[in-house]
Amino acid sequence: MVTHSLLSLSIKSIKSLAPLLDRVLIQRAKVVEKTASGLYLPSAASQAPPPEGTVLAVGPGAPRKDGSIAPVSLKEGDRVVLPAFGGVPVKVGEEEYHLFRDSEILAKLNE
Template sequence: MSLSIKSIKSLAPLLDRVLIQRAKVVEKTASGLFLPSAANSTPPPEGIVIAVGPGAPGRDGKIVPVSVKEGDRVMLPGFGGAQVKVGEEEYQIFRDMEIIAKLNE
């Protein structure tokens, strides 16, 4: 399922959801070689956090904050997430618990 909206600013994740822009597929290596499209069939396993929700209620009813913040680089699963298209850009919304890791630079 894919959703199309006009402005990314109008999209605010709820609860423990995280809006992520996946890294672009590499079409050319650093040395200048072009990669065939078959090599680019799977999306890159990383992305940038664009927006986060406030968190979800825990077992005790208190809000548990999301573990990432805007601007973080994260490692993502190869599947899942709700797709959102804004113009030509594609984003995905994941639950906080689906994010595999935070990539420190």
């Protein structure tokens, strides 16, 4: 079984992290601890991260067998549905981000 440790980077801004190949840099949506009406949710309900996030950066794409590049299907700013597990966590300062392969993203949320 392979486990990923949390990569802690000493960079000043997540903007300086550029994904390679078909990788996508995602910031997961924050856990909602309080409803719009001001009610606090129990801690058990707020432990699991929401299954969605925002694309911050994308790689150029992965090479096909013929040498051409298969572009990534997402772009910066897209909201996406993420799998419950997977991705490589990257911590910059106090913020945590994740790198996924384009093919691991489950869906794009259209506004």
